[in-house]
Amino acid sequence: xxxxLVFTELNxxxxxxxxxxxxxxxxxxxxxxxxxxxxxxxxxDLAKFGAQxxxxxxxxxxxxxxxEGYANALAEFIKSKNYDYxxxxxxxxxxxxxxxxxxxxxAGLASDVVxxxxxxxxxxxxxxxxxxxxxxxxxxTGPKPHFVSIRPNALGMNANPTAAAGxxxxxxxxxxxxxxxxxxxxxxxxxxxxxTEANIxxxxxxxxxxxxxxxxxxQLADVIGATVGASRAAVDSGFAPHAMQVxxxxxxxxxxxxxxCGISGAIQHLAGxxxxxxxVAINTDPDAPIFTKADYGIVGDLFQVVxxxxxxxxxxxxx
Amino acid sequence: xxxxxxxxQVPDTETKITPNGDKSFIETASIKWIMNxxxxxxxxxxxxxxxxxxxxxxxxxxxxxxxxxxALRTAMAMGAxxxxxxxxxxxLDSFSIAKALKGAIEKTGKKPDMILxxxxxxxxxxxxxxxxxxxMLNLPSVSVIVGFELNGSTVKVKREIxxxxxxxxxxxxxxxxxxxxxxxxxxxxxxxxxxxxxxxPMAQFSLADVGVSDAxxxxxxxxxxxxxxxxxxxxxDATDAAKQQEVVSQVVGLLRTEAKVI
Numbered sequence: 001x002x003x004x005l006v007f008t009e010l011n012x013x014x015x016x017x018x019x020x021x022x023x024x025x026x027x028x029x030x031x032x033x034x035x036x037x038x039x040x041x042x043x044x045d046l047a048k049f050g051a052q053x054x055x056x057x058x059x060x061x062x063x064x065x066x067x068e069g070y071a072n073a074l075a076e077f078i079k080s081k082n083y084d085y086x087x088x089x090x091x092x093x094x095x096x097x098x099x100x101x102x103x104x105x106x107a108g109l110a111s112d113v114v115x116x117x118x119x120x121x122x123x124x125x126x127x128x129x130x131x132x133x134x135x136x137x138x139x140x141t142g143p144k145p146h147f148v149s150i151r152p153n154a155l156g157m158n159a160n161p162t163a164a165a166g167x168x169x170x171x172x173x174x175x176x177x178x179x180x181x182x183x184x185x186x187x188x189x190x191x192x193x194x195x196t197e198a199n200i201x202x203x204x205x206x207x208x209x210x211x212x213x214x215x216x217x218x219q220l221a222d223v224i225g226a227t228v229g230a231s232r233a234a235v236d237s238g239f240a241p242h243a244m245q246v247x248x249x250x251x252x253x254x255x256x257x258x259x260x261c262g263i264s265g266a267i268q269h270l271a272g273x274x275x276x277x278x279x280v281a282i283n284t285d286p287d288a289p290i291f292t293k294a295d296y297g298i299v300g301d302l303f304q305v306v307x308x309x310x311x312x313x314x315x316x317x318x319x
Numbered sequence: 320x321x322x323x324x325x326x327x328q329v330p331d332t333e334t335k336i337t338p339n340g341d342k343s344f345i346e347t348a349s350i351k352w353i354m355n356x357x358x359x360x361x362x363x364x365x366x367x368x369x370x371x372x373x374x375x376x377x378x379x380x381x382x383x384x385x386x387x388x389x390a391l392r393t394a395m396a397m398g399a400x401x402x403x404x405x406x407x408x409x410x411l412d413s414f415s416i417a418k419a420l421k422g423a424i425e426k427t428g429k430k431p432d433m434i435l436x437x438x439x440x441x442x443x444x445x446x447x448x449x450x451x452x453x454x455m456l457n458l459p460s461v462s463v464i465v466g467f468e469l470n471g472s473t474v475k476v477k478r479e480i481x482x483x484x485x486x487x488x489x490x491x492x493x494x495x496x497x498x499x500x501x502x503x504x505x506x507x508x509x510x511x512x513x514x515x516x517x518x519x520p521m522a523q524f525s526l527a528d529v530g531v532s533d534a535x536x537x538x539x540x541x542x543x544x545x546x547x548x549x550x551x552x553x554x555x556d557a558t559d560a561a562k563q564q565e566v567v568s569q570v571v572g573l574l575r576t577e578a579k580v581i
Contacts, residue, residue, distance in 0.1 A: 131441060135544050137542040140537060179490055180461050181490070182486045194482040197481070250500075267333055295553070296574070297553070298566060
C-alpha cells in the first residue's frame with residue numbers, strides 16, 4: 001500500500017469537496033495536510049472518507065496563500081515523512097502551487113487527472129488533453145514523492161467510503177523567504193461558485209446579442225443555483241468577461257447540468273464542456289453542432305424559451 | 320533589461336484531434352500549428368515593456384519540433400529581437416521542457432530580469448512549466464496574471480482566481496510571470512515586421528546541448544483515445560410559439576425524472 005498525503009486548501013475555513021472526492025477514490029487510509037486550522041467536525045468528516053492523520057501546518061506568514069510560502073512549508077513537512085504520493089485538487093491554488101512543490105523534489109506531477117487507480121500501490125491516471133478533445137493514460141516516473149492534481153467534480157463522491165482514525169495534530173511550519181506576496185484580494189463581483197466547481201452552468205453564446213441580455217440567464221441561474229458561463233464568441237464580442245469563458249481557451253467544466261443558450265458548438269467550446277453529465281441546448285439552428293452533444297435539444301429562440309424555462313423550474317422547485 | 324518569453328507551438332484550436340497509430344500521441348501530420356494563444360499575451364506584454372524601456376531586449380524561447388517555426392517567427396514579426404529554439408519532440412513533458420528552457424536561457428549568457436509565458440499550453444493543458452522553471456531558477460512566480468504594472472524593479476500583477484476574484488501581488492524582478500487572456504490585446508504582425516523577422520537571429524540547440532536527457536522525463540503518456548461519444552439525445556421543436564410552453568415543460572420534467580439532475 002502506498003503512503004499517501006492529500007493536501008487540502010481551505011475555502012473560508014472549509015475543506016474543499018475535491019479533498020473528499022480524492023480520499024474516497026483512494027480506497028485506503030491517507031494522511032491529510034492543511035495549512036491553517038480546521039474544526040473537529042471537519043476532521044471527523046475527513047476521517048469518514050479515510051483520513052488517518054490530519055496535520056495542521058501552522059507558522060508565521062502562512063495566513064494567506066503565497067506560491068513560495070506554501071511550497072516551502074509543505075516541502076519541509078513532506079520531507080519529514082515518507083510519502084510515495086501527494087494529491088491535491090486542481091483548483092486555482094492547486095494548479096499554481098503543485099508544480100512549484102513538485103519541482104522542489106525534482107519530481108513529476110500529473111495535472112488535472114479525472115480518474116485513477118492505485119493498483120499495487122502504483123498510480124495510473126486518466127487525463128484529458130487538448131481541452132478534452134482526447135484522453136490519455138498518465139503515469140509518473142522518477143524521484144518520489146509523485147504529485148497528482150485532481151480535477152474537481154470529476155471523481156464524484158464515494159457513497160460508501162472506508163473510514164480511518166482521523167487523529168489531528170499541529171505541525172510547526174516554516175514559510176521561508178516569500179518574494180511574491182499578496183498585497184490585496186479583490187473579491188469577485190458575484191458570490192457564485194466558480195465555473196470549474198459549479199454543479200449547474202447556464203451558458204450564453206453570440207446569439208445573446210448583448211451583455212445586457214445575459215440578465216435572462218442570470219435569472220434562470222438564480223432559480224436553479226447555477227453559475228453563468230459564456231462561449232468564446234460571446235466573450236470576444238464583449239458580452240461577458242474572460243473569467244466566464246468555457247472552452248479550450250477558457251475554463252474546462254464538468255457540471256451535472258450544462259444549459260447552452262444560443263451557442264452553436266464550435267470544436268473549442270465543445271472541448272471545454274463535453275464531459276458535463278447532462279447537456280441541454282437551446283438554439284434556433286436545428287443543425288447547430290451543439291445538438292450532437294446535447295441530451296436534450298430545444299430548437300427555438302432562446303429569448304422566448306429561456307424565460308419559460310425559468311418559470312417551469314420555479315414551479316418544479318416550488319419557488 | 321533582459322526579457323525572455325517562453326512560447327510553445329500547438330495545434331490550432333479548430334483542429335480535430337485523433338490518436339496516432341500506436342496511441343502514443345496524436346496524429347500530427349496534417350495539423351496547422353499556431354503559437355499557443357496564451358503565449359501571445361506574454362509576447363505582447365514583453366513588447367509593451369520594451370516600448371517604455373527601449374534598451375530592453377526580448378528573446379523568445381521555444382522547445383519543440385523544428386519542422387515548423389511558426390511560433391518563433393510570429394513572435395519576432397510582432398517585435399521580439401531574437402529567438403532560441405531547442406529541438407525536441409512535441410510530446411515532451413513539463414519537467415523536461417522547463418529544464419530545457421532553463422538551459423536555453425543560460426546558453427544565451429543573458430541574466431533574465433523577467434521571464435514571461437502563457438499560463439498554460441492548450442495541448443497538454445498542464446499549467447506547470449512557468450512555475451517549475453521559476454523553482455529551477457530560484458525565482459518568484461505569479462501565474463494566471465490579468466494585470467501588469469512595472470515601476471522600476473517592482474512589478475504589481477493581478478492574478479485571477481476562482482470566480483474572477485483577483486489576488487494583487489507585488490514582487491521585485493527577476494520574476495517569472497504566466498499570462499492569461501485579458502492581460503492585454505496582442506498586436507498583429509505587420510508586413511514589414513514579418514520581413515524583418517526573417518533576418519532576426521535564431522539560435523538552435525539540441526536537448527543534449529541544454530542538458531536534458533530521457534532521464535528527465537517525469538510524466539509518461541500512453542493509450543491516447545477519443546472521449547466516448549454520447550448516444551444521440553432527444554430533440555424538441557419549439558420554433559412554434561404555441562408549442563413552447565409544452566416543450567419546455569416536458570424537458571424540465573425529463574431533467575427531473577429521467578436525467579435526475581434537478
